[in-house]
Amino acid sequence: MTTAISTFDSTKMGLLDLLKDIKIGKTQLPDFQRGWVWDDDRIKNLLASVSLAFPIGSILLLETGNDSTRFKPRPVEGVTDVPTEPERLILDGQQRLTSLFQSLLSEKPVLTHDIRKKEIKRHYFINVFEAIKNDSDREDAIISLPEDLKLRNFRGEVTADYSTLELQCKAGLLYLPYIFNNGIWEWQNTFMTQDTISQAEKWDTWGKINSEIIQRFQQYQFPVITLKKETKKEAVCLVFEKVNTGGVTLTVFELLTATYAAEDFDLRNDWFSQKRKFKNHPQLGNLQNDDYLAAITLLSTYEAHKQDNTKGVSCKRRDILRLSLSNYKKYAEMISNGFITASKFLMSQNFYKAKDIPYRTQLIPLAAIFSALGDEAEQDTIKQYISQWYWCGVLGELYGSANETRFAKDLPEVLSWIEGKDEPTTVKDCNFSPNRLHTLRTRNSAAYKGVYALLMHEGCMDFRTGDTIGLSTFYDENIDIHHIFPVKYCNDNEIAESDYNSIINKSPLSYKTNRIIGGNAPSIYLEKLQKSTRITEDRMNKILHSHLIDPATLKSNDFSLFFSKRKESLLSLISKAIGKKIESPQLNNDLIFTNQDGGTN
Incomplete structure (x- = not known):
């Protein structure tokens, strides 16, 4: 009988224990690991998963101490003053552990970047009121605030101030690092002094916060696989390459491709087939497969909403992953035609190249709108509505972030507007400051x-x-x-x-x-x-x-x-x-502009 030989150990470690080991340098990175690159949205998504006690994957570590398998170590980003010799090196899980360490334990602003790759400094909070709601989306409850904890509009004016503990408690914002230090008790005491709700409601709310948020963070367990120090260097490199290929998570397109493959459907080939239809439409040159899936999901959920208004309209990542093969097949052709109609519309607005399209992402609701309208979209009056909505999105610069939420409003609201109901949120939100013209200098601006x-x-x-x-x-x-x-x-x-x-x-x-x-x-x-x-x-x-x-x-x-x-x-x-007046002392108060009916105001 042969004795089984294992090169690794498998166990679980508490999140706090892992982060403490990172802080004191017991756990570090091998120098060949690339830098930490996660953006603000990915950090918030990760924190949302942990707050729900959802699995976020296992961690792969390597024991140190083998002279023939030595790698130059370096601390996880954000860690300073640590011993030079760690006990373990992180082979897989760097992005997750770094994000969690910086947002939960360091108490310093996290230096990350936004969707446009602009560097930003952020502190992370959870909106406890939102988090404990039934059927709430936990991702919407994770909030990142600037270094000074104040939100500003594009003019630099403060629109919300959370710079004190009292203001945070009043808004229900719990600073996430408090969960792992004594700050949680000070937050609780301050929260209990708020006079916005009754004492009984406070204790009930605190009980939910403790059980549904705090304990989930404090008791979170990571599956950890540790390669023994006897593992040869060649084997370590091979394992590292296997688990870190690409260094990024799978896209929704790749995940859905794998799902549909189980039903003998090749999503990749179908996408290439659809994409060939776009060849003669240069405005669609930068369209991505995830955009295509998002548009299909948007239309699919809208059609389901029309049948049952308790179902929401959405095209977030989770909704795309829930897109059934039957719904994909049902709406794929419609959306392809919608994108082609969108490209013709953009041509009519004098957009000729993909690089000149202000927002690639705005093509998603635009294609869905045209798909839902069908031949009706050819009517001149309807095109005027769509044109005003589109230009409000572009000139109001409204598609820089949080696009999925806006898409979900765009499709039903634009269609309702065409039928004579209220203006869409995008039209209402549009605001162009005269001084913005001074700062429009490159194609980086929509x-x-x-x-x-x-x-x-x-x-x-x-x-x-x-x-x-x-x-x-x-x-x-x-x-x-x-x-x-x-x-x-x-x-x-x-x-x-x-x-x-x-x-x-x-x-x-x-x-x-x-x-x-x-x-x-x-x-x-x-x-x-x-x-x-x-x-x-x-x-x-x-x-x-x-x-x-x-x-x-x-x-x-x-x-x-x-x-x-x-x-x-x-x-x-x-x-x-x-279709809006722009307030400016330089402009005549009787400024004339065209309205949706072709008249003037």
Whole structure:
């Protein structure tokens, strides 16, 4: 009889014990591990799972002490002043353990990044009132707050202040590190002094907080597999490669592909088949398979909601994973046609390339809306509604984050709006600040791309050819957005870079026209263009007006007056697109804009 030989041990460890070992350096990383990369949303999702005592996978560790299997160790990010020699190294679970350590034990703001890869510092809380609700979505209860614990709008104005324990308790926000230190008792005492609910309700609420949140964190157990120190280096590397391939979690597309495979359906091949239909629609060039699944899920849940209004409309990750094969097959073709109709709509709004689409994600509700409407979407009045909703999303810059929640509102609300009911949330939320024009400088901004397309939609003409910039000229003339007052001229005349690089000083022009403009003063390049192309004075004025440029200010090289007048004109253009007045002391109080019925207000 042969004795079984095992190279590993399998057990469970408490979350707090694991994090303490990380803090004192007993558990570290091998130096070949890549850096910690998780963003704010992934951290919140992880914390939500732990708060529900859901499994989040096992941890793979390696015992140290074998001289032939030595790796240079380094502490988990956020840990300082630790012994140089750890007892264990993390082979798999770095992202999860680092996220949990920084958000639960370090008590320092977590340096992470948002969906746009911008670095942010965050503290993590749980909204206990939301968490203990029946049928609540725990992910919505995990809150991340800036370093100073104050929320601000795009103007920098404070909209919510949670900077004191009293304010946190009043809002029901429990700082997660308190769960593992004495701060939890101070939080409880402060919470019990709040006068918003009765004493009996406080004790009942605290009991639920303790059993449904605190104890789940404190008693959370991790499955831990530990490779023995006798394991050879070659075997350790092989195991590491097996468990860390790609270094990222499976996407919903990959998970759903595996699910459908059990029913003898190849999702990947079907996606490639659908994608081929998009080949002649450049606006869809960046569309991802997860976007496609999200749109199908959105439409599927909407149709289910119409049959049973107790069912919600949603396309979150969990909803996509619940998408049945039968519903996928039922709605896939409709959504494919919806995306194609969406691309034609974007073409009509003068978006010609995928890189110029303000929000790729806004294609998801747009395709679902067109799919639900079918042939009705061809009606002019309906297209006006969709256009206003779309431009409110773009120019209000509303699709930067938390998109799934907005999508779930967009589809039913836009369809109801078309039937004569209330405006969609996206239209109501849209707000464009006049000063935002000053800060739109690159294609990184959705509104920057939006203004670029609006100018073409308005019928702007090339300075040199006089041709209206549209589909027929966009590719042939290599149209792009260029400076009106050239960079060299602005630098030579000490015009602020923040002004001359803003969208106010830019417009769509052909490559050849921009070459002729060069670094000359406007008065010089306009004279050169008129002479070389025999454009009359009146015709040139008409061309300039098509770009919302006051000819006199450009010909006199008066940047300040040009800037002020064009800003007013661009704000009027934006106001027309979103169907809303833009409050600005520079704008006439009787500003006219087109409404959904084709009239004016």
